[in-house]
Amino acid sequence: MAQEERLPEKVKPLPNHAYHLLYRSIAEGHGQTPVRSTLRADWQYAVQQRVERYSQHMAANEIHNTAAIILDIQTGNTLAYVGNSNNPGRHGQHVDIITSRRSPGSLLKPFLYAAALDDGLIAPHQLLPDIPIFYKGFAPKNFDKEYRGAVPANDALISSLNVPFVHLLIEYGYEKFHQKLKTMGFTTFDRPAEHYGLSLILGGAETTLWEISGVYASMARAMYKFDRRPFHREYSPDDYKENTYIFPNQKNTKSQSLSSDGYLRVPSIRFTLEAMQKLQRPYEEAGWKSFQSARPISWKTGTSYGFRDAWAIGLNSKYVIAVWVGNADGEGRPGLTGVSAAAPLLFDLFGLVDGNHELVQPFGMPKKICQHSGMLASPVCPQTYELPLPEFMVSSPACSYHRIIHLNQAGTHQVNNRCYALAQSRKEPWFILPPAQAWYYKKYHANYRKPPSYLPGCIPAQEDRQFELIYPRHTNKVHIPREQSGQRGLAVFEAAHQDKNARIYWHLDEQYLGVTQGRHQQGIQSAPGPHTLTLVDDSGSEIKLNFEILE
Numbered sequence: 001m002a003q004e005e006r007l008p009e010k011v012k013p014l015p016n017h018a019y020h021l022l023y024r025s026i027a028e029g030h031g032q033t034p035v036r037s038t039l040r041a042d043w044q045y046a047v048q049q050r051v052e053r054y055s056q057h058m059a060a061n062e063i064h065n066t067a068a069i070i071l072d073i074q075t076g077n078t079l080a081y082v083g084n085s086n087n088p089g090r091h092g093q094h095v096d097i098i099t100s101r102r103s104p105g106s107l108l109k110p111f112l113y114a115a116a117l118d119d120g121l122i123a124p125h126q127l128l129p130d131i132p133i134f135y136k137g138f139a140p141k142n143f144d145k146e147y148r149g150a151v152p153a154n155d156a157l158i159s160s161l162n163v164p165f166v167h168l169l170i171e172y173g174y175e176k177f178h179q180k181l182k183t184m185g186f187t188t189f190d191r192p193a194e195h196y197g198l199s200l201i202l203g204g205a206e207t208t209l210w211e212i213s214g215v216y217a218s219m220a221r222a223m224y225k226f227d228r229r230p231f232h233r234e235y236s237p238d239d240y241k242e243n244t245y246i247f248p249n250q251k252n253t254k255s256q257s258l259s260s261d262g263y264l265r266v267p268s269i270r271f272t273l274e275a276m277q278k279l280q281r282p283y284e285e286a287g288w289k290s291f292q293s294a295r296p297i298s299w300k301t302g303t304s305y306g307f308r309d310a311w312a313i314g315l316n317s318k319y320v321i322a323v324w325v326g327n328a329d330g331e332g333r334p335g336l337t338g339v340s341a342a343a344p345l346l347f348d349l350f351g352l353v354d355g356n357h358e359l360v361q362p363f364g365m366p367k368k369i370c371q372h373s374g375m376l377a378s379p380v381c382p383q384t385y386e387l388p389l390p391e392f393m394v395s396s397p398a399c400s401y402h403r404i405i406h407l408n409q410a411g412t413h414q415v416n417n418r419c420y421a422l423a424q425s426r427k428e429p430w431f432i433l434p435p436a437q438a439w440y441y442k443k444y445h446a447n448y449r450k451p452p453s454y455l456p457g458c459i460p461a462q463e464d465r466q467f468e469l470i471y472p473r474h475t476n477k478v479h480i481p482r483e484q485s486g487q488r489g490l491a492v493f494e495a496a497h498q499d500k501n502a503r504i505y506w507h508l509d510e511q512y513l514g515v516t517q518g519r520h521q522q523g524i525q526s527a528p529g530p531h532t533l534t535l536v537d538d539s540g541s542e543i544k545l546n547f548e549i550l551e
Helices: 021-030 041-061 111-117 151-159 163-171 176-184 193-202 209-228 266-276 339-348 434-446
Strands: 065-072 078-082 127-130 149-152 298-303 309-315 319-326 366-368 384-389 402-407 426-431 465-470 478-481 491-497 501-507 510-518 520-524 529-537 542-550
Touching: 021 078, 041 065, 041 078, 041 491, 065 209, 065 542, 078 163, 111 127, 111 151, 111 163, 111 176, 111 266, 127 151, 127 163, 127 434, 149 151, 149 434, 149 529, 151 163, 151 266, 151 434, 163 176, 163 193, 176 193, 209 319, 209 520, 266 298, 266 426, 266 434, 298 542, 319 339, 366 501, 434 465, 434 491, 491 501, 491 529, 510 520
Parallel strands: 478 542
Antiparallel strands: 065 078, 065 319, 127 149, 298 309, 309 319, 366 384, 402 426, 465 491, 491 520, 501 510, 501 529, 529 542
16 A cells, blocks of 8 residues: 555645744744734735735836735734735845834824824814925925915825925924824834934834834724723723734733823824825725725825835724835835835725724814814804814814905905004905915915905005015024035025015115015025025015024
8 A cells, every 4th residue: 555655746835824924923032932823814815915916016117025914903913914025036025024114104194193183283174384394404395396385284184295294293393293103102213303303204213014003003992992981981001002913821801091081082083084084095996985895994105205115004993904015125116105006905905804994973062163274263264164173172273364354445455554544444354374375375276365465555564464485484594505616506595475476675684686576586695694684575564584694
């Protein structure tokens, strides 16, 4: 019988379905020890196959590495773990991308949006400035290099605009945000806040797919557990915890400490996830709402500087799925963005899991919100809508964009008590953006009506000034670069005026520099030291800026 038994033709391969997690567990001290993982075998196989198939497709653009992870929100258990794809050739396939530090791009914006809501700093739809910013040498731009003047905060999150979130971080404070992120579970942000500065919100601090997916899961866990606690309905710090891939030996019987406040409060999380549901899905998902099985997903993408990392993270009521696509060696590639490179795989993997995404019911009493500004409505806001808001969000200020202006009887010009009998004037509520915001806003909103100019000879009050500086704006120290020849070059100052036909006269230290009309830019060249810049427009309004030119 032994002679008749067929000899094996080749050695059968050993199972190798969680290669990177195996070697990670060895590195973390579990070598020579049986490890019962939390992985779901069927999902692990399926995710690995889909990652391999997708990575082979991306290799046509010399993008060779892909990683994906699926987490259970309720427990924090890892259900699928593919640390890297296995394309032919030498492309760093052994690198476990899930634990590798990479720039997350825009993936921290939802946390800042929620934190600003939590502090009552903004209302969910409140306008944020989207104008050029130069802050201590940092000059961020939106992905499309355009500015919209002012944009609702939730739309800024939906469109992942950089500039509004930098303005928001200035107001919130990058030191405070850095501490908030560390409290929520980011251990990779291990340098002082000053090291990252405002770049923190745009991917200036590296993190890992393991860590950031865990914080997203923790944020969702805090919301759903709060709503399901039958008696206390309170927060627990234990909701924010690291993912795990090993089943515990015994159940955790430790009682949770509960408090009335969390790292982020439920209404703030809810508004954040609601905005994330409205992101426009990639081309492959066009028409997804038409399917009977269509389910909403809160998701966000990230693209690092230089197109080196493409991220996509999504969640429903049960699971978090996180995807990274790129090259392990950090090589950037055209088209390597979160939406085009990572999101298609994210939605492919969501086809494996179940779960709806029913957000908790809104908290708070309905409040009147200004239709134009998104702020709490003031008595002069002409159009409003109602939005349930908790008390801590009601602390945000009432609409500051609508003001009562005085017009002459014909309604053609603004007037004030310096030139007109106000008893004979017409009072009208008017939506007025600051001049720099209005300059860009009207390019995207043809229906924006700038206030009428003042009656000739009527000098506007300081608060009614119709122009302002764009640069320098947040600094009074200016560096003038040197040209290749070694000669000192020019620093280009810029202003914006409500009236497109207005002229602005520029003076430096009482010396006349010139006049601008339309686009107001002026090259400045002077010796190092303190200087005074004076701008005067046709109506006699004046701006003075004391600044210093550095060596």
